[in-house]
Amino acid sequence: xxxxxxxxxxxxxxxxxxxxxxxxxxxxxxxxxxxxxxxxxxxxxxxxxxxxxxxxxxxxxxxxxxxxxxxxxxxxxxxxxxxxxxxxxxxxxxxxxxxxxxxxxxxxxxxxxxxxxxxxxxxxxxxxxxxxxxxxxxxxxxxxxxxxxxxxxxxxxxxxxxxxxxxxxxxxxxxxxxxxxxxxxxxxxxxxxxxxxxxxxxxxxxxxxxxxxxxxxxxxxxxxxxxxxxxxxxxxxxxxxxxxxxxxxxxxxxxxxxxxxxxxxxxxxxxxxxxxxxxxxxxxxxxxxxxxxxxxxxxxxxxxxxxx
Amino acid sequence: xxxxxxxxxxxxxxxxxxxxxxxxxxxxxxxxxxxxxxxxxxxxxxxxxxxxxxxxxxxxxxxxxxxxxxxxxxxxxxxxxxxxxxxxxxxxxxxxxxxxxxxxxxxxxxxxxxxxxxxxxxxxxxxxxxxxxxxxxxxxxxxxxxxxxxxxxxxxxxxxxxxxxxxxxxxxxxxxxxxxxxx
Numbered sequence: 001x002x003x004x005x006x007x008x009x010x011x012x013x014x015x016x017x018x019x020x021x022x023x024x025x026x027x028x029x030x031x032x033x034x035x036x037x038x039x040x041x042x043x044x045x046x047x048x049x050x051x052x053x054x055x056x057x058x059x060x061x062x063x064x065x066x067x068x069x070x071x072x073x074x075x076x077x078x079x080x081x082x083x084x085x086x087x088x089x090x091x092x093x094x095x096x097x098x099x100x101x102x103x104x105x106x107x108x109x110x111x112x113x114x115x116x117x118x119x120x121x122x123x124x125x126x127x128x129x130x131x132x133x134x135x136x137x138x139x140x141x142x143x144x145x146x147x148x149x150x151x152x153x154x155x156x157x158x159x160x161x162x163x164x165x166x167x168x169x170x171x172x173x174x175x176x177x178x179x180x181x182x183x184x185x186x187x188x189x190x191x192x193x194x195x196x197x198x199x200x201x202x203x204x205x206x207x208x209x210x211x212x213x214x215x216x217x218x219x220x221x222x223x224x225x226x227x228x229x230x231x232x233x234x235x236x237x238x239x240x241x242x243x244x245x246x247x248x249x250x251x252x253x254x255x256x257x258x259x260x261x262x263x264x265x266x267x268x269x270x271x272x273x274x275x276x277x278x279x280x281x282x283x284x285x286x287x288x289x290x291x292x293x294x295x296x297x298x299x300x301x302x303x304x305x306x307x308x
Numbered sequence: 309x310x311x312x313x314x315x316x317x318x319x320x321x322x323x324x325x326x327x328x329x330x331x332x333x334x335x336x337x338x339x340x341x342x343x344x345x346x347x348x349x350x351x352x353x354x355x356x357x358x359x360x361x362x363x364x365x366x367x368x369x370x371x372x373x374x375x376x377x378x379x380x381x382x383x384x385x386x387x388x389x390x391x392x393x394x395x396x397x398x399x400x401x402x403x404x405x406x407x408x409x410x411x412x413x414x415x416x417x418x419x420x421x422x423x424x425x426x427x428x429x430x431x432x433x434x435x436x437x438x439x440x441x442x443x444x445x446x447x448x449x450x451x452x453x454x455x456x457x458x459x460x461x462x463x464x465x466x467x468x469x470x471x472x473x474x475x476x477x478x479x480x481x482x483x484x485x486x487x488x489x490x491x
Contacts, residue, residue, distance in 0.1 A: 001390060001391050001393070002389075002390060002391070003390075003391045020391075020393065023393065023394075024393065024394045026394075026396060027377065027380075027394045027395065027396025027397075028394070030396050030397075034430055034431065035430075035432075036430040038430075039380035039381060039427075039430075040380070040381055040426070041379075041380045041381070041382075041385070069380075300380075300391065300394075301391050303386070303391070
């Protein structure tokens with residue numbers, strides 16, 4: 001496969017590139033069973049995480065992935081840096097360029113910033129979430145996780161539940177699922193339903209209709225604390241009652257043998273409960289483990305300085 | 309296609325070479341009880357399988373067969389135009405205390421074997437590691453030598469040995485090409 005410089009979103013990947021990343025993640029995951037979980041593939045390279053929004057999971061996942069490829073890992077601490085003193089993103093990038101890092105992992109609240117950085121550095125840039133736009137490695141790990149269960153994803157049906165409108169995860173994951181031949185439907189309160197969704201994606205306002213659509217997997221999104229308030233939803237309790245995976249709904253999943261996914265971190269008592277977390281077909285832990293393998297596969301594929 | 313290509317080993321000579329390798333490996337490991345062969349992707353894999361079949365015919369050694377993918381250990385990935393697809397190593401047995409014979413169709417610079425050793429040792433601590441190659445050609449860049457080889461030959465740096473196995477390529481052949489095809 002031809003190497004790419006940056007990974008900014010799912011939309012810009014070809015079907016072959018998606019398959020290449022997912023296929024290569026399999027042997028990377030095999031490493032985790034060994035006593036030595038490390039290979040020297042990126043020995044001497046440096047990966048830097050540049051997170052303008054807080055994250056613990058995605059950042060650690062990238063850090064573990066890079067460590068297992070023998071890259072050196074460093075973090076650009078925004079909180080304590082000159083960024084709080086008003087340094088622009090591009091000034092920061094110039095600094096990083098001078099440090100000659102090879103991979104920059106970017107999260108920013110504004111869509112498009114990872115692409116802007118990518119155009120201004122020789123380093124490979126991976127988008128780890130930009131605004132409502134994209135979170136491509138999350139989408140890749142979701143597809144990888146589901147592919148471990150259904151060898152061929154064509155015809156598989158995923159119901160995505162929660163704040164679709166404000167979710168880059170929903171955007172990227174819907175896209176990759178559909179690219180792999182799956183059907184996707186949304187369940188959300190009207191205030192959280194996307195305003196510009198493809199017409200092929202059915203939109204449901206309640207669980208009964210959504211279950212009638214016969215999904216194979218239910219994908220819950222995290223409800224952001226700041227959205228629990230007017231005008232989105234009146235309260236956490238009401239969200240839970242109407243759109244959360246209540247204990248009774250977990251029983252429906254169990255009866256029908258449906259799988260459950262969530263990008264984490266979860267809000268217990270809002271979109272999910274202990275019963276959902278303990279549900280035997282809950283794939284959250286597999287998603288976390290697979291995230292490392294998929295990110296290793298992405299780092300393996302990208303090449304700093306490659307022509308775009 | 310390369311400008312010039314001449315046969316190094318005929319199909320029959322290849323078969324005889326595999327048989328001779330099996331013989332030598334058996335002799336060197338008499339009384340071992342169990343021996344493991346690890347084929348280096350791509351064409352070390354069919355070589356290992358063929359040697360294993362011969363050993364099973366000739367002796368009562370128990371033979372285990374695994375595969376080694378060295379891609380993650382290469383020190384020259386940057387020079388590749390394309391990023392290679394990973395096969396993944398498959399060593400479905402415990403190598404601790406075993407004699408493991410790495411199998412590769414050609415040894416040239418010795419760098420593949422170096423990478424294969426690194427990968428193999430991540431699976432455990434074999435008692436001993438040996439190396440079997442069908443062709444040992446000149447041009448070593450590392451101090452690595454095969455324990456068993458069917459054909460040893462001196463070639464110019466621009467010449468390339470191409471071994472084909474039916475399992476991978478649809479036919480058996482072993483030739484020397486004067487111009488290496490671009491990777």
